[in-house]
Amino acid sequence: MFRPFVTVGGVVSEAQLVEALRGGDEEAFRELVREYQPSLVRVARIYVPTQAAAEDVAAETWLGVLKGLDRFEGRSSLRTWIFRILTNIAKTRAVRDGRTLPFSALDPGRVPEAAVDADRFLDPEHPRWPGHWAVSPEAWPEDALLAAETREVIAEAIEALPATQRAVISLRDVEGWSSEEVRNALDLSETNQRVLLHRARSKVRAALESYLQENA
Amino acid sequence: MTVYAEQLSCQELVELVTDYLEGALSEEEAARFESHIGTCTGCRVYLEQMRQTIVVLGALTVESVTPEAETGLLEAFRGWRSA
Secondary structure: OOOOOEEOOEEOOHHHHHHHHHOOOHHHHHHHHHHHHHHHHHHHOOOOOOHHHHHHHHHHHHHHHHHHHHHOOOOOOHHHHHHHHHHHHHHHHHHHOOOOOOOOOOOOOOOOOOOOOHHHEOOOOOOOOOOOEOOOOOOOOHHHHOOHHHHHHHHHHHHOOOHHHHHHHHHHHHOOOOHHHHHHHHOOOHHHHHHHHHHHHHHHHHHHHHHHHHOO | OOOOOOOOOHHHHHHHHHHHHOOOOOHHHHHHHHHHHHHOHHHHHHHHHHHHHHHHHHOOOOOOOOHHHHHHHHHHHHHHHHO
């Protein structure tokens, strides 16, 4: 495949990419779309209720990116800038559709979510072993972890997550973004990003555990 | 050996795993975490499972853009370019 923006020495600079886009280089735009479109749709789902609406928001975002290119000064990364445009469009749309956003769609809230069901532990008042495992986790067989079916279980577990947790775990763990990149793109505090990541990872682990146990 | 005023319970430890892996615990908290892990098989397995979960997540295929979406966006690009 012809990939002009990935060279032997690595990816070309962002400034070069922006220049190419301004110059109307279609390959540059295609590269950018391939890199960010799925993530844009996933993040848009935090704000809008359906996949179709999220795809609309992403499409509108690209138009906003093209219109704003001349104003892009490189003060933030191109990625952060694109995701800020997305967030603004998604929020505007939520308001227009009369959807009241929760106080903050990105706030994990104060209601704690247990990483592991409380019934897996002994009572916190247990005289000898308070809060100790009642049923200890068992080591997973390595080969089962690598099976295609296991990957499907994980993909389903991700889909079942609330949109914000899904966005965070997808960007961090599936796409490999750094915590800072995710915080900037989603405009999240460090703590909230970590809480969301923790909840998401804990649920995926639990789904894996129950699948691997059933199929042991 | 340091004696900690209060030992972590397993139920408390599982809530700290992401903070631990992200390097967000204070030195003292991290020491408490590691001291628990050192003596508790269940929690050692749990931590390993979280690490394995992250590895398997990283091995998932990154979702790609649908051909229809890509075509539509490229058309929009051409429209913008010729405007």
